[in-house]
Amino acid sequence: MNASLQPLDPSQLFTACDAGQLGFDTTDELAEVELSIGQDRALEAIQFGMDIRCKGYNVFVLGPSGSGRLTVVRQTVEQLAAGQPVASDWCYLNNFEQAAKPNALRLPPGMGKRLYQDVEKLIEDLSTAIPVAFESEEYRTRAEEIEEAARSREADAVGELRKAATRHHIMLVETSTGFAFAPVDKDNNVLSPDAFKKLPEEEQRRVREHVENLQQALQKLLRQFPGWRKEAKEKIRTLNRDMVRNAVNHHIDALRKTYAEQEGVVSYLNRMEQDIVEHGEDFMPHSDSPALFLGQPQHANPFARYRVNLLVDQSELKAAPVVYETLPTHANLVGRVEYKAHMGVLFTDFSMIRAGALHRANGGYLILDALTLLSQPFAWDSLKRSLRAGEITVEGLDRRLSLVSTSSLEPEPIPLDVKVILIGERILYYLLAHYDAEFANLFKVAADFEETIPRDSGANAYYARVIGSLARHEKLRALEKSAVARVIEHGARLAEDAEKLTTHLRSLGDLLKEADYWAGKAGAAHVGAEHIQQAIDLQIRRADRIRQHIYEAIRRGILFIDTTGATVGQVNGLSVLSLGDFSFGQPSRITATTRLGTGKVVDIERETELSGAIHSKGVLILSSFLAARYARVQPFSVAASVVFEQSYGMVEGDSASLAELCTIISSLSELPVRQCFAVTGSINQHGKVQPIGGVNQKIEGFYDVCAAIGLNGEQRVIIPSANVKHLMLRRDVVAACREGRFGVYAVGSVDQALELLMGVPAGERDAATGHYPADSVNGKVEARLGQFVAIQKELAQAGKSNNEAEKTG
Numbered sequence: 001m002n003a004s005l006q007p008l009d010p011s012q013l014f015t016a017c018d019a020g021q022l023g024f025d026t027t028d029e030l031a032e033v034e035l036s037i038g039q040d041r042a043l044e045a046i047q048f049g050m051d052i053r054c055k056g057y058n059v060f061v062l063g064p065s066g067s068g069r070l071t072v073v074r075q076t077v078e079q080l081a082a083g084q085p086v087a088s089d090w091c092y093l094n095n096f097e098q099a100a101k102p103n104a105l106r107l108p109p110g111m112g113k114r115l116y117q118d119v120e121k122l123i124e125d126l127s128t129a130i131p132v133a134f135e136s137e138e139y140r141t142r143a144e145e146i147e148e149a150a151r152s153r154e155a156d157a158v159g160e161l162r163k164a165a166t167r168h169h170i171m172l173v174e175t176s177t178g179f180a181f182a183p184v185d186k187d188n189n190v191l192s193p194d195a196f197k198k199l200p201e202e203e204q205r206r207v208r209e210h211v212e213n214l215q216q217a218l219q220k221l222l223r224q225f226p227g228w229r230k231e232a233k234e235k236i237r238t239l240n241r242d243m244v245r246n247a248v249n250h251h252i253d254a255l256r257k258t259y260a261e262q263e264g265v266v267s268y269l270n271r272m273e274q275d276i277v278e279h280g281e282d283f284m285p286h287s288d289s290p291a292l293f294l295g296q297p298q299h300a301n302p303f304a305r306y307r308v309n310l311l312v313d314q315s316e317l318k319a320a321p322v323v324y325e326t327l328p329t330h331a332n333l334v335g336r337v338e339y340k341a342h343m344g345v346l347f348t349d350f351s352m353i354r355a356g357a358l359h360r361a362n363g364g365y366l367i368l369d370a371l372t373l374l375s376q377p378f379a380w381d382s383l384k385r386s387l388r389a390g391e392i393t394v395e396g397l398d399r400r401l402s403l404v405s406t407s408s409l410e411p412e413p414i415p416l417d418v419k420v421i422l423i424g425e426r427i428l429y430y431l432l433a434h435y436d437a438e439f440a441n442l443f444k445v446a447a448d449f450e451e452t453i454p455r456d457s458g459a460n461a462y463y464a465r466v467i468g469s470l471a472r473h474e475k476l477r478a479l480e481k482s483a484v485a486r487v488i489e490h491g492a493r494l495a496e497d498a499e500k501l502t503t504h505l506r507s508l509g510d511l512l513k514e515a516d517y518w519a520g521k522a523g524a525a526h527v528g529a530e531h532i533q534q535a536i537d538l539q540i541r542r543a544d545r546i547r548q549h550i551y552e553a554i555r556r557g558i559l560f561i562d563t564t565g566a567t568v569g570q571v572n573g574l575s576v577l578s579l580g581d582f583s584f585g586q587p588s589r590i591t592a593t594t595r596l597g598t599g600k601v602v603d604i605e606r607e608t609e610l611s612g613a614i615h616s617k618g619v620l621i622l623s624s625f626l627a628a629r630y631a632r633v634q635p636f637s638v639a640a641s642v643v644f645e646q647s648y649g650m651v652e653g654d655s656a657s658l659a660e661l662c663t664i665i666s667s668l669s670e671l672p673v674r675q676c677f678a679v680t681g682s683i684n685q686h687g688k689v690q691p692i693g694g695v696n697q698k699i700e701g702f703y704d705v706c707a708a709i710g711l712n713g714e715q716r717v718i719i720p721s722a723n724v725k726h727l728m729l730r731r732d733v734v735a736a737c738r739e740g741r742f743g744v745y746a747v748g749s750v751d752q753a754l755e756l757l758m759g760v761p762a763g764e765r766d767a768a769t770g771h772y773p774a775d776s777v778n779g780k781v782e783a784r785l786g787q788f789v790a791i792q793k794e795l796a797q798a799g800k801s802n803n804e805a806e807k808t809g
Helices: 040-051 069-082 111-134 137-167 193-197 201-258 263-278 330-334 357-361 370-375 379-389 426-435 457-473 481-495 505-522 529-543 545-555 613-630 657-669 695-709 721-726 731-738 750-758 777-808
Strands: 059-062 089-093 103-107 170-175 178-183 309-312 322-325 340-342 345-347 365-369 419-424 445-448 452-454 500-502 570-579 582-596 600-603 638-644 677-679 716-720 743-747
Touching (some): 040 419, 069 322, 103 263, 111 309, 193 201, 201 263, 309 357, 330 379, 370 419, 370 426, 419 426, 452 457, 481 500, 545 582, 545 695, 570 657, 570 695, 582 657, 613 657, 657 777, 695 721, 716 721
Parallel strands (some): 059 445, 322 365, 365 419, 600 638
Antiparallel strands (some): 340 345
């Protein structure tokens, strides 16, 4: 055994934070700082994306959930927006020529609300002024004159015809069905049919001729009546228009002067006035409308079509808008057209157009969660379409998908000028970049959030200020310096690196809230280190039910793990189980068997499809290492199989490849492995031990099992040397190592691990003979392989001899 290999010093197992060097007593003394810990690169990218005005330079913010992405983005964008002008107001107005295609109107910020209020006041005034005009004596007199003139004209014409008939002794008689002509005697009495027949034939013929001529004249006159009535009706309409024009002109003139510089408003007011004048009869009092119009349909609210639909009101803003849409559905992004049901029929108009997030953010910034956006049907396509076209088109999915055949509105598209910031996990960014051809053209800026920052004295001081700011932001008790030091140490543990600190603000914030709770329970004025530790311990306790069951199964001998003795072909491997936010280490028994074969290493996990690709790669690498080391001058005449015992789920990762290799070598050399050791680490083809993840959890997992079974001062964990800088072990583990009841070894090569596990030198190849020392691990493996080769040759020779005997026979 290599005497130079010693357990790691306890100081290497945990890098403490010296509270005395922080320079304060409580966080109340610390200045407020921004919560964007170590995100200079991401902030620069966001700043660039917001400043550049070229099309397509929208921003995708990458980073894990809980890293403070949204908080940082909103703070940064709001600071940028503060120096920019307020965006425009937007309104939708009735299109009097094509009601199904409302017109959009852009106004300076705050003017939209004023216009809305002014038009409402105008409508209120006109709703009184117009009916009053129609109820005035002047209107009644002029309308009656027109009607009387029309009636007189008809009566005069009928009277002339009656006179003409009288001259020929014929009377014009009015019946229930119209007019009729009848002959009369000298006393102007209508002749009966019998009396008419007694008249001379010549007289009867003369009367018939006169009646026929009069009938023709009557028919001609009756055909003129509709035209005369139409003329009268048109005169009434002209009168109505004149009355309405006189009633509205001075009201609208006042608005035209107020908005003289807004061409769109003036144009709308002109069209409004023209429409009101053209539809004057709609505003007449129903009960007193002239008889000519009693059959006309009346509107419930004739002024509704003149109202202003204030779509976007920026009157309350002092800077460019910053909108965070929490539910970015298609309708919530591009707006929607609402409907009302009446008598079983759906109807809509321009006043029922509603704004979406793109409307509200137009001229400013829109922040969206990428996953939520992609989860909503057609929302992603709608966003891309709007950004690509540079305009917002309000269109319902029912129309877009042709789900219904009813007519709907087609509002005029609104020009779009917005910066969109998507926030999401890195995997979403890479998937979109790979599978969506338009993504790279629309989101040209990536702002990648750091998950850790370097840990040094300067970082500790800054981290302390961040902790203080977090506490103040959440209205928590101030932290004592010892508590801050413990949070910094925990930040390194969360970063899984003694030389780094996590930037995961949610984890830090949750820890501070829970520590504040326990401080309150204890009646403390400030949060101390003991409250931080209590919060950490109880976070683990709430999540470790499954861990405890697994450790209990090991302690009771249900899951087989030996922590004493020595066994050939058996090693304690270490793995990490992740359950939500909680991860823990679990020892696993790895066994191997070897026999004469053709050089194949069978991964039983892979054969049963319980192995991931990375684990299978690790087994292939160790197979290559075995062949390269031991089969340079002779065949690799061995078959080996390796397996995780009592494993019933997927095995993934290559961190067990060192343990698997040592297990196979133990089986080949027939040297027993000391079961007081647990091993983790991956290897390359040259036998170098490479770093792995979860090193702290793995060490603590084996320690917990050993502590439950009984620490004897011999239990150890072997880890890669490259992982030493990642160690931030629990204090009870460090204490056990300091007292010699537990230990951690760091190795850089397979041979170092073999010597620790088997207590025998690994051995180096002799330059002269090319062989390993016979009493070394490698020498015993080489000898065993030589035996396999010899057996293989004997079998081959025997087979050859049998074949020759068969041929001779």
